Amino acid sequence: MHPAASVIFFTTASGAGYGMLVLLGALAPSGLLPTDRWFGGVALALALGLVTAGLLSSTFHLHHPERAWRAFSQWRSAWLSREGVLACLTYAPAVLFAASWLYFEALSGVWGPITAGMAILTIYSTSMIYASLKTIPRWHHGLVPPVYLIIGLASGAVWLVAVAAGVGEIPGLLLYVALAGIASAAALKLLYWRSVDAAAPSSSPGTATALGHIGTVRQLEAPHTVDNWVMREMGFSIARKHIRKLRRITVVLGFAVPFVVLGGLAAGSLPELPAALLAVVSVSVGVVAERWLFFAEARHVVALYYGRVSV
Amino acid sequence: MTSLPKGTARKLGLVIDLDICVGCHACVVSCKEWNTSGYGAALSDQEPYGDEPTGSWLNRVHTYEVTPSDAPAQIVHFPRSCLHCENAPCVTVCPTGASYKRVEDGIVLVNEDWCIGCGLCAWSCPYGAREMDQRAGVMKKCTLCIDRIYNENLPEIDREPACVRACPTRARHFGDLNDPESSVSRLVQTRGGMDLMPEQGTKPVNKYLPPRAKREPLESFASQRGDSDRNAGSRSAGLLDWLDKALERLG
Numbered sequence: 001m002h003p004a005a006s007v008i009f010f011t012t013a014s015g016a017g018y019g020m021l022v023l024l025g026a027l028a029p030s031g032l033l034p035t036d037r038w039f040g041g042v043a044l045a046l047a048l049g050l051v052t053a054g055l056l057s058s059t060f061h062l063h064h065p066e067r068a069w070r071a072f073s074q075w076r077s078a079w080l081s082r083e084g085v086l087a088c089l090t091y092a093p094a095v096l097f098a099a100s101w102l103y104f105e106a107l108s109g110v111w112g113p114i115t116a117g118m119a120i121l122t123i124y125s126t127s128m129i130y131a132s133l134k135t136i137p138r139w140h141h142g143l144v145p146p147v148y149l150i151i152g153l154a155s156g157a158v159w160l161v162a163v164a165a166g167v168g169e170i171p172g173l174l175l176y177v178a179l180a181g182i183a184s185a186a187a188l189k190l191l192y193w194r195s196v197d198a199a200a201p202s203s204s205p206g207t208a209t210a211l212g213h214i215g216t217v218r219q220l221e222a223p224h225t226v227d228n229w230v231m232r233e234m235g236f237s238i239a240r241k242h243i244r245k246l247r248r249i250t251v252v253l254g255f256a257v258p259f260v261v262l263g264g265l266a267a268g269s270l271p272e273l274p275a276a277l278l279a280v281v282s283v284s285v286g287v288v289a290e291r292w293l294f295f296a297e298a299r300h301v302v303a304l305y306y307g308r309v310s311v
Numbered sequence: 312m313t314s315l316p317k318g319t320a321r322k323l324g325l326v327i328d329l330d331i332c333v334g335c336h337a338c339v340v341s342c343k344e345w346n347t348s349g350y351g352a353a354l355s356d357q358e359p360y361g362d363e364p365t366g367s368w369l370n371r372v373h374t375y376e377v378t379p380s381d382a383p384a385q386i387v388h389f390p391r392s393c394l395h396c397e398n399a400p401c402v403t404v405c406p407t408g409a410s411y412k413r414v415e416d417g418i419v420l421v422n423e424d425w426c427i428g429c430g431l432c433a434w435s436c437p438y439g440a441r442e443m444d445q446r447a448g449v450m451k452k453c454t455l456c457i458d459r460i461y462n463e464n465l466p467e468i469d470r471e472p473a474c475v476r477a478c479p480t481r482a483r484h485f486g487d488l489n490d491p492e493s494s495v496s497r498l499v500q501t502r503g504g505m506d507l508m509p510e511q512g513t514k515p516v517n518k519y520l521p522p523r524a525k526r527e528p529l530e531s532f533a534s535q536r537g538d539s540d541r542n543a544g545s546r547s548a549g550l551l552d553w554l555d556k557a558l559e560r561l562g
Contacts, residue, residue, distance in 0.1 A: 063428025063448025215379035223371035302439035
């Protein structure tokens, strides 16, 4: 699948933003995070900024963004619509949560947990836009939603560590949450790669043309001489050796470097702010590589009509 | 509403005979010609006279080589367009309600005034039947020539999809696949109509008729390949059979 920059930025940035909202909403009301206004203000502004930038970016790949409001209507059937509705609804408890924290200084209300719950549902529906597509076997996989959720949480946690380092001290619990998030993200992603690499193809040129019962089907002549939109959008593929390299970049920058840096912070052996910022940069680049690969590795069954033997 | 209807009164669709399609692309051209000036936005082309001409088409014809394990390869020309699936995934993924399936005849259509051009319906289609028009920025697909089949301004003979009307070998048939007595249903019944990628669960309405079984390759060709030590035509009695036996006797 063609990796569109706007969609990659949207899923990674809003994933981290919602991840921050989940952790803030779930942990701050019980006093497990710093409760001062500086931390709350910067963290909430950053989280909502990432979410908003991501959502705006997602409209850039629309040919008619002026009609985007129509996308809120089909939540009964369409995950893209559910995602849009939930993303917008989440602003309400998030703003009330921010107001109760920053203005009323009363953190213990219901708005934190409600924000956290809504943010989880939003990440889940983003992932289901992809996981619900049967035509793309590497997306139609049970591990896709958990990977989206855990990567959102892990990258959000790393951002929160940086905010905490910027405005005061990093609470130990937050470091351990981030470390656990990164470790589980790495484990789930490696499990996912292992599973999709071993998966048996469900469709073939034989089933695509319904001619498989006669013999081996091979495309002799394509319908057109130049790639059409379908091929440009869905026929994208990268070389296997590049996949291996990008997977290594994902593992090193997305998981290993931030894990080691945050581990160093937990051991108290690193300067807090520079190390936390390094972790943010590293995890961001790593997650973008992960998401780019998520698209670039995914193959659409329509390629079977155009000469691909398996997807 | 992009939920699918529980059922449709009729299931209008195409039956495509892979046995007699000659791959002439007349259906492709007539489809483009009718639909670029019919329902919705025109089917635009980009660089039509340039180095890399490309554009929106609702029907494409592939050519495949099918090789059985025990017989020579055969060529199959393969037209590919929207199958107007009963379980159309392109309808349920649409976030705006632009993509819908009609209750009265099962035709899957796009309301181009509501389409935001997100492309998700094309991602959900296993058959590559939807193409994003690069000029209008909306999704284009086969309408089953909805502006022909009900058009009383046209002579009755023309009230069928342009691709069907244009086919010089009558490889394409149009009708109600919900009616067991319709000519298309009978064709599907007698010729063993097939679904494309049934494992995708889309329940296509359009059916494809398989190429008829080829005759055994002539014995003469078998002997020329060197895998027979009998003469051509030696299966039958007669002059050649006598000659065969006579030559055998000579040693």
